[in-house]
Amino acid sequence: MEKTIPTIPELCDHVKITENSKHNQLPDIVKKMLSGWSTKECFDHISPVCIPSQEKIIDIALQARRIIFPGYFTTTKLHASNIEYYIGKETMDLYELVCEQITMAIRHDCRRNRRLCTNCEQESAKLALQFMEKLPEITATLAQDIRATLAGDPATKSPDEVIFCYPGLLATLVYRLAHELFLLEVPFVPRIMTEYAHSQTGIDIHPGAQIAPGFFIDHGTGIVIGETTIIGENVRIYQGVTLGALSLPRDAGEKLRSTKRHPTIENDVIIYANTTILGGTTTIGEGSVIGGNSWIIESVEQGSKVFLKKPELIVHHANGQKTHL
Secondary structure (H helix, E strand, O other): OOOOOOOOOOOOHHHHHHHOOOHHHHHHHHHHHHHHHOOOOOOOOOOOOOOOOHHHHHHHHHHHHHHHOOOOOOOOOOOOOOHHHHHHHHHHHHHHHHHHHHHHHHHHHHHHHOOOOOOHHHHHHHHHHHHHHOHHHHHHHHHHHHHHHHHHOOOOOOHHHHHHHOHHHHHHHHHHHHHHHHHOOOOOHHHHHHHHHHHHHOOEEOOOOEEOOOOEEEOOOOOEEOOOOEEOOOOEEEOOOEEEOOOOOOOHHHHOOOOOOOOEEOOOOEEOOOOEEEOOOOEEOOOOEEOOOOEEOOOEOOOOEEOOOOOOOEEEOOOOOEEEO
């Protein structure tokens, strides 16, 4: 049988591609980037000072949740003989993690604002302890939030369902942790926490907001609660609610930073879906009910019920008739 002699292939495509490579043009791009970072037009963090870790700050929130709700979010089987050891270890680990991230946050803030030394490690240890001392109070407040959820939502049958499943409780838990750090004036960390909850739940609560116990978020997607919002006890809000600021000027970042820009919601108020309430002087009085899709920029007195006028709906039937509802 005659053997087939293999032919010599043409020049390899890899060689052709390599000859056409544009790698040699990349150094010019790098130089332009470096030039941009040397101006005020761009932002960078080029420093030997480590920036806070988003991943570890999220770990702080999740580890605190394991402590606040023992047995719910761990594979460890907890019982009377090991609960103190488990909580003790988790608490020690959390304290060290909080110390570490607060230290990094303070160092970065000092570097960014060219401040004198603030003894960051000593200050971080103090602030971390103050945060840890708030955990029992946060736990008790979240218990009230859960009871409010059970009282207000017929769709849930147990606290376990609320703790495991409800995005509103996750967002509220992370907010309550972040709020304590905000009050301690810890840079960066509180906002990273609440933006994590925002990304997970669609609920955007600024850590500076003041929210009393018994807070119930139903469904939750699209809720926005601004920095200077004040919410009283036993308030219930539904998806799509915005508690925001009125239209702000372009230089509001400096001029209005310390100004109350967001509304006050008094005790026992219910705000239904897709309602927008704006303005720092706007107050929703105690016991009021705000119907869905409302737009409110003025205060509402106690015990009010606010609803939109019923819209006219037009139904075109298959037989050509038209009905107004």
